[in-house]
Amino acid sequence: MSSLPFNILIFGGTGAIGKHITNAIVAAKASPGHDISIFTSEATASNPEKAALLSSWESQGLRVVTGDVNNAQDVSRAYEGVDVVVSCLGRNALMTQIDLIRLAEESTSVKWFFPSEYGTDIEYDASSKDEKPHQNKLKVREFIRNNIKRVQCTYLVTGPYIDMYFNLAPAAKAAGGYDAGSKRAVVIGSGNDAVGFTSMPDVGKLLVAALRHPKEAKGKALKVQSFVTTPNEILREFEKQTGGEWETDHTPNEVLRELETQLWNENHPLGTHATLRRIWAEGGTLYEKTDNEELGLAPQDMETLGEVVRRAVSETRK
Numbered sequence: 001m002s003s004l005p006f007n008i009l010i011f012g013g014t015g016a017i018g019k020h021i022t023n024a025i026v027a028a029k030a031s032p033g034h035d036i037s038i039f040t041s042e043a044t045a046s047n048p049e050k051a052a053l054l055s056s057w058e059s060q061g062l063r064v065v066t067g068d069v070n071n072a073q074d075v076s077r078a079y080e081g082v083d084v085v086v087s088c089l090g091r092n093a094l095m096t097q098i099d100l101i102r103l104a105e106e107s108t109s110v111k112w113f114f115p116s117e118y119g120t121d122i123e124y125d126a127s128s129k130d131e132k133p134h135q136n137k138l139k140v141r142e143f144i145r146n147n148i149k150r151v152q153c154t155y156l157v158t159g160p161y162i163d164m165y166f167n168l169a170p171a172a173k174a175a176g177g178y179d180a181g182s183k184r185a186v187v188i189g190s191g192n193d194a195v196g197f198t199s200m201p202d203v204g205k206l207l208v209a210a211l212r213h214p215k216e217a218k219g220k221a222l223k224v225q226s227f228v229t230t231p232n233e234i235l236r237e238f239e240k241q242t243g244g245e246w247e248t249d250h251t252p253n254e255v256l257r258e259l260e261t262q263l264w265n266e267n268h269p270l271g272t273h274a275t276l277r278r279i280w281a282e283g284g285t286l287y288e289k290t291d292n293e294e295l296g297l298a299p300q301d302m303e304t305l306g307e308v309v310r311r312a313v314s315e316t317r318k
């Protein structure tokens with residue numbers, strides 16, 4: 001596989017999904033004369049666990065730049081000579097990207113920007129514009145549409161991460177999940193409605209595939225997935241791999257809607273979790289055709305449900 005002919009700068013690269021994206025970019029390597037760097041806060045650079053991760057990437061050629069993502073001087077300096085910016089900033093920092101993109105447009109080198117998306121399709125249908133968790137990502141897209149002329153942007157729309165979909169959040173169990181330790185599952189609705197998922201390692205693979213296909217990727221919201229399955233098929237895979245039937249509860253869709261309203265009314269941080277799970281359960285991740293093929297990826301290139309469940313089961317046995 002050819003190396004990447006770009007100077008790439010990653011924001012939020014040690015985060016939950018940033019880690020997988022950075023791993024994949026570092027593994028793909030920059031072509032000779034090019035360079036991969038990560039922009040990170042002092043707090044992250046001095047966190048022992050994250051510092052170990054950063055030095056393992058440094059030993060593979062990644063350059064670490066520390067600075068404040070809200071400081072224009074730090075950012076402009078980091079942009080010098082950079083062609084591609086990949087933002088993996090967390091939900092709390094999404095609006096920071098407006099300045100990051102403005103500074104990219106003002107720079108003399110940045111040509112391509114991946115805003116932090118990696119999730120639910122925020123422009124799936126007419127109702128998407130009203131969904132609370134989408135608002136900041138929608139504002140970023142609107143800013144780009146209205147103000148950015150030179151830099152091209154790509155949104156990688158992956159749907160839910162299957163690895164996180166398994167989480168049975170203790171404070172909102174009715175929103176669904178799978179616990180291999182206790183062999184308990186909570187399934188939304190009948191459990192037979194399909195959902196399109198991406199595994200976290202595959203998000204990195206898909207981002208690198210987009211970098212390898214600039215013509216197909218630039219200026220697009222790419223709809224990509226590892227596989228489509230149903231909550232009941234996930235349950236059967238867990239039962240097969242752990243041996244034996246699981247205790248399973250079902251949450252009717254209308255009960256999930258009530259939970260969602262209650263969590264938002266309480267200003268509970270799991271409001272987002274409930275809304276996204278409702279959107280996924282109601283078909284908001286399904287497409288006639290994804291963009292995987294456009295990016296040169298066939299179904300056999302992606303992780304399977306069996307592989308991701310195996311990883312989750314082995315985690316609980318540690």
Ligand SMILES: NC(=O)c1ccc[n+]([C@@H]2O[C@H](COP(=O)([O-])OP(=O)(O)OC[C@H]3O[C@@H](n4cnc5c(N)ncnc54)[C@H](OP(=O)(O)O)[C@@H]3O)[C@@H](O)[C@H]2O)c1
Nearest residue numbers: 012015016017040041044089090092093116119159160161
């Ligand atoms: N599809 C799904 O199921 C799913 C699930 C979770 C997240 N996502 C999406 O994935 C993207 C990344 O989310 P994540 O959960 O991976 O992010 P995260 O781990 O919460 O944060 C990633 C990085 O963002 C920076 N950051 C976070 N909060 C900040 C703040 N208040 N100010 C400045 N910098 C801050 C930090 O980078 P430094 O300290 O290194 O600067 C952090 O390591 C988001 O767009 C999110 O919506 C999708």
